[in-house]
Amino acid sequence: MGDRLLEVRNLKTYFYIKEGELRAVDELSYTVNKGQFVSLVGESACGKSVSALSIMRLIPYPPGVIVGGEIIFDDKDLLSLSEEEMRSIRGNRIAMIFQEPMTSLNPVLTVGRQISEALEIHRGMSNQDAMQEAAKLLKLVGIPDAERRVGEYPYQFSGGMQQRIMIAMAISCRPALLIADEPTTSVDVTVQAQLMELINNLRQEFGTSVILITHNLGLVARYADHVNVMYAGRLVESGSLDVIYSEPSHPYTMGLIASVPRLDLERAQSLHVIPGLPPDLTRLPKNICAFAARCKFALGECIKARPELEQVGDNHLVACFRHSEMKALAEVEK
Amino acid sequence: MARVEAFPVVEETKRRSFLADLLIRLVKEKPLGTIGGIIVLLLLIVGVFAGLMAPYGYNDIYVGPRLSAPSPENLLGCDQLGRDLLSRIIYGARISLIVGLSVSAIAVILSTAIGFVSGYFGGKIDMVIQRFVDAWLSIPPLFLILALIAVAGPGMLQVILVLGILFGIGQSRIVRGAVIGIRANTYLEAATAIGCGTGRILWKHVFPNVTAPIIVLFTITLGAAVLAEATISFLGFGIPPPMPSWGGMLSEAGRRYMLMAPHLALWPGLFLAVVVYGINMLGDAFRDLVDPRLRGGLGRYDRARKMIAKASTNQAGEVMDEQLKNKK
Numbered sequence: 113m114g115d116r117l118l119e120v121r122n123l124k125t126y127f128y129i130k131e132g133e134l135r136a137v138d139e140l141s142y143t144v145n146k147g148q149f150v151s152l153v154g155e156s157a158c159g160k161s162v163s164a165l166s167i168m169r170l171i172p173y174p175p176g177v178i179v180g181g182e183i184i185f186d187d188k189d190l191l192s193l194s195e196e197e198m199r200s201i202r203g204n205r206i207a208m209i210f211q212e213p214m215t216s217l218n219p220v221l222t223v224g225r226q227i228s229e230a231l232e233i234h235r236g237m238s239n240q241d242a243m244q245e246a247a248k249l250l251k252l253v254g255i256p257d258a259e260r261r262v263g264e265y266p267y268q269f270s271g272g273m274q275q276r277i278m279i280a281m282a283i284s285c286r287p288a289l290l291i292a293d294e295p296t297t298s299v300d301v302t303v304q305a306q307l308m309e310l311i312n313n314l315r316q317e318f319g320t321s322v323i324l325i326t327h328n329l330g331l332v333a334r335y336a337d338h339v340n341v342m343y344a345g346r347l348v349e350s351g352s353l354d355v356i357y358s359e360p361s362h363p364y365t366m367g368l369i370a371s372v373p374r375l376d377l378e379r380a381q382s383l384h385v386i387p388g389l390p391p392d393l394t395r396l397p398k399n400i401c402a403f404a405a406r407c408k409f410a411l412g413e414c415i416k417a418r419p420e421l422e423q424v425g426d427n428h429l430v431a432c433f434r435h436s437e438m439k440a441l442a443e444v445e446k
Numbered sequence: 447m448a449r450v451e452a453f454p455v456v457e458e459t460k461r462r463s464f465l466a467d468l469l470i471r472l473v474k475e476k477p478l479g480t481i482g483g484i485i486v487l488l489l490l491i492v493g494v495f496a497g498l499m500a501p502y503g504y505n506d507i508y509v510g511p512r513l514s515a516p517s518p519e520n521l522l523g524c525d526q527l528g529r530d531l532l533s534r535i536i537y538g539a540r541i542s543l544i545v546g547l548s549v550s551a552i553a554v555i556l557s558t559a560i561g562f563v564s565g566y567f568g569g570k571i572d573m574v575i576q577r578f579v580d581a582w583l584s585i586p587p588l589f590l591i592l593a594l595i596a597v598a599g600p601g602m603l604q605v606i607l608v609l610g611i612l613f614g615i616g617q618s619r620i621v622r623g624a625v626i627g628i629r630a631n632t633y634l635e636a637a638t639a640i641g642c643g644t645g646r647i648l649w650k651h652v653f654p655n656v657t658a659p660i661i662v663l664f665t666i667t668l669g670a671a672v673l674a675e676a677t678i679s680f681l682g683f684g685i686p687p688p689m690p691s692w693g694g695m696l697s698e699a700g701r702r703y704m705l706m707a708p709h710l711a712l713w714p715g716l717f718l719a720v721v722v723y724g725i726n727m728l729g730d731a732f733r734d735l736v737d738p739r740l741r742g743g744l745g746r747y748d749r750a751r752k753m754i755a756k757a758s759t760n761q762a763g764e765v766m767d768e769q770l771k772n773k774k
Contacts, residue, residue, distance in 0.1 A: 168639055170635060170638055170639060174569075199641050199642075199643055200641065201641075202638065202639055202640060202641040203639060203640030203641035203642075204641055207639070207640065208636075208639045210632055210635070210636055210639075211632075212632060215631055215632040215633065216632045216633050216635075216636045217633055217636070218631075218633040218637070218651055218654070218655070219633075219655075220654040220655050220657075221650075221651070221654060229637070229640060229642065229650070230640040230641060233640070233641045233642065233646075234641060278636075281636075281640060282640075284640075
């Protein structure tokens with residue numbers, strides 16, 4: 113893979129709430145190359161969305177603050193840019209697709225207006241030109257009768273179509289990086305597949321890099337080049353798709369993979385779950401492995417110190433004290 | 447196979463502009479609101495064309511006998527200076543119209559500005575602004591009006607400004623509430639994510655979402671402003687004579703000569719009451735029509751029922767006949 117497009121270094125986004133300091137994202141580092149499809153995987157509330165919003169600098173302040181780290185994009189540190197410079201990047205160089213298309217589209221504006229807005233802002237297009245471009249974009253994302261439908265309102269579209277409109281909005285300025293925050297959670301599986309296919313095609317067509325935030329490991333397996341697994345605001349494992357699926361070395365990753373429902377197994381077999389719940393991030397001690405409480409393989413050392421990310425193979429990082437034994441332990445488990 | 451046809455096919459509704467749709471629904475669903483609308487329309491016409499309609503000038507003295515009862519020359523009689531009452535009422539409509547519209551416009555602009563800043567930015571700004579609004583609302587409005595007029599001096603412009611500011615600050619609460627209601631929506635975040643600045647978000651994304659309450663606010667203020675102008679003119683702090691204001695006419699001529707010439711109190715009072723009633727009815731109807739929670743009045747239900755009835759009698763009936771025949 114070629115040039116580096118985005119590098120997140122040691123990102124720390126904390127929320128200061130009544131209960132105290134909540135480390136939503138802590139010491140997160142990862143890179144995205146040009147044209148690469150990177151996936152950010154983890155349970156709900158593990159900091160995936162916050163890390164994405166941090167890149168866009170859309171963390172609501174208060175209570176959220178990016179307290180440290182660097183986000184290098186196009187050789188510039190996004191965190192040191194002024195709000196105005198940041199605005200010229202949002203929607204233009206980096207675009208985002210939100211989870212819920214129903215609430216992410218303004219109900220009182222026509223979809224054409226909403227798609228054309230970024231073009232007006234960043235390309236200085238006139239209203240009419242932008243509207244024509246919006247129609248083309250609608251066609252591009254596969255909405256039939258686009259010329260007529262640009263004048264319609266969001267409620268006149270189905271959920272899947274609304275998400276297509278969100279995608280059209282996001283790609284209107286041909287961004288270098290597309291952040292898709294669980295783009296398919298609110299649509300059914302067939303539409304899911306169509307949407308992912310669409311995003312992937314657009315990536316190939318325009319050379320856009322994609323960060324896909326999801327908990328759906330099936331989607332990841334199909335499209336991602338690289339997988340980052342997050343737990344409790346930190347990266348616990350990072351590697352190319354093959355490595356993560358063939359030899360997961362963190363018990364959390366293994367748990368996630370095992371939790372994917374499979375059609376080829378006996379129905380009587382109950383679904384695999386990772387026991388317990390994600391830890392309360394405000395009360396998590398700093399010097400233990402955050403996953404220790406739910407880990408089958410936890411040892412004494414796991415609650416005495418925090419495992420740091422270690423290079424365990426080509427392009428493969430793991431934060432676990434027992435990563436070298438993991439393969440054997442997994443065998444025993446079976 | 448032919449069964450599917452029995453379902454009533456929902457016709458694609460023609461898309462009209464928001465205002466056109468509002469007016470059509472007003473006439474269809476709100477008879478009282480329509481009457482209010484007609485009254486407001488009449489006020490508008492009379493106000494604009496007062497110069498053409500009034501038989502005499504509003505300050506032409508001795509056009510008829512003083513305090514005279516209605517006669518063919520002076521349809522509504524004359525006041526204590528021999529001025530034609532009908533002419534004065536017609537010109538009074540113009541004053542009410544000018545004051546009402548200007549006050550509502552100022553009030554709506556002011557309340558929108560305050561409400562947007564307070565509601566959208568929230569936090570400390572909201573806190574400071576809202577405590578000021580609290581303090582403002584705690585002063586009795588009539589006292590506030592009289593104090594401000596005493597400072598500003600008499601005159602129509604002063605009345606308009608004072609009332610506009612008074613209503614504007616009070617009603618900023620309503621706009622603020624509406625803005626807070628939509629601030630949390632993801633589409634505002636999405637707008638930020640495509641590079642919109644704060645001004646653009648407020649104007650292009652928040653404003654279209656609160657136009658409905660703002661329209662309602664405008665009509666409600668209209669009635670209140672007409673009434674308020676009449677009140678302070680009645681008390682002698684409003685529109686200075688000889689300009690004919692309905693409130694001023696009530697006190698100047700009506701109250702003083704009530705026993706000798708009751709028509710001097712009757713007509714301005716009646717017009718005032720009817721106009722304010724009409725405006726309020728229109729405002730209420732608008733509120734009902736634009737409030738989605740109150741949507742779907744009898745009109746819509748009726749239409750849907752008729753459609754179903756029609757569909758079931760024609761098509762379904764035919765289909766069922768067909769099926770029966772086939773069975774035989």
